[in-house]
Amino acid sequence: DSGVTQTPKHLITATGQRVTLRCSPRSGDLSVYWYQQSLDQGLQFLIQYYNGEERAKGNILERFSAQQFPDLHSELNLSSLELGDSALYFCASSPSIGGLNTEAFFGQGTRLTVV
Amino acid sequence: GQQLNQSPQSMFIQEGEDVSMNCTSSSIFNTWLWYKQDPGEGPVLLIALYKAGELTSNGRLTAQFGTTRKDSFLNISASIPSDVGIYFCAGQKLGNEKLTFGTGTRLTIIP
Numbered sequence: 001d002s003g004v005t006q007t008p009k010h011l012i013t014a015t016g017q018r019v020t021l022r023c024s025p026r027s028g029d030l031s032v033y034w035y036q037q038s039l040d041q042g043l044q045f046l047i048q049y050y051n052g053e054e055r056a057k058g059n060i061l062e063r064f065s066a067q068q069f070p071d072l073h074s075e076l077n078l079s080s081l082e083l084g085d086s087a088l089y090f091c092a093s094s095p096s097i098g099g100l101n102t103e104a105f106f107g108q109g110t111r112l113t114v115v
Numbered sequence: 116g117q118q119l120n121q122s123p124q125s126m127f128i129q130e131g132e133d134v135s136m137n138c139t140s141s142s143i144f145n146t147w148l149w150y151k152q153d154p155g156e157g158p159v160l161l162i163a164l165y166k167a168g169e170l171t172s173n174g175r176l177t178a179q180f181g182t183t184r185k186d187s188f189l190n191i192s193a194s195i196p197s198d199v200g201i202y203f204c205a206g207q208k209l210g211n212e213k214l215t216f217g218t219g220t221r222l223t224i225i226p
Binding site: 002031042048056058105 | 118146148150155156157158159160163203205207211212213214215216217218219
């Protein structure tokens with residue numbers, strides 16, 4: 001158990017809908033990351049938050065957004081869903097930034113299926 | 116997005132054999148990490164490397180940070196059934212904590 005908790009574990013929804021994925025980082029970790037894993041693309045970085053502020057952005061679609069709340073949990077919002085958005089979405093957390101204690105620990109993921 | 120090149124893509128070995136895999140990049144990374152992913156689970160951190168040339172062990176696993184900082188290697192000795200899974204390398208650049216992942220090596224143990 002990495003200590004990173006993601007809910008829900010599975011999600012099935014229709015095209016055009018909007019969903020919210022939730023992540024609770026390890027106790028004490030200030031940095032949260034979101035990654036997408038699809039069969040043909042491997043693990044791709046979406047976005048990072050540190051202590052409530054956006055720190056880095058990857059190839060995240062405009063239909064997707066995220067935030068980190070004062071209690072450090074994070075949510076990833078996916079809207080206007082398309083079939084191609086079906087993937088595993090992972091949250092990871094790390095204690096710090098800036099080169100020290102930045103190893104990321106991953107949650108078990110949310111499997112999103114868009115039908 | 117960028118992915119690191121990992122080889123081999125897949126391996127079929129017998130229990131007890133040693134395993135070697137590597138990861139290469141066209142750019143320099145300051146930290147190399149190795150993860151293992153089981154089906155339906157998240158990646159689990161195995162080893163973290165912070166300095167060029169560093170050799171680090173975790174039980175039967177040994178990983179090395181390449182001297183050019185553009186590659187890393189993972190060895191597993193005396194493989195056992197629970198070693199089955201997908202192994203990913205990942206790199207981090209200084210001041211940029213996002214991970215760039217390798218394409219993965221799928222390890223299968225033949226009975």
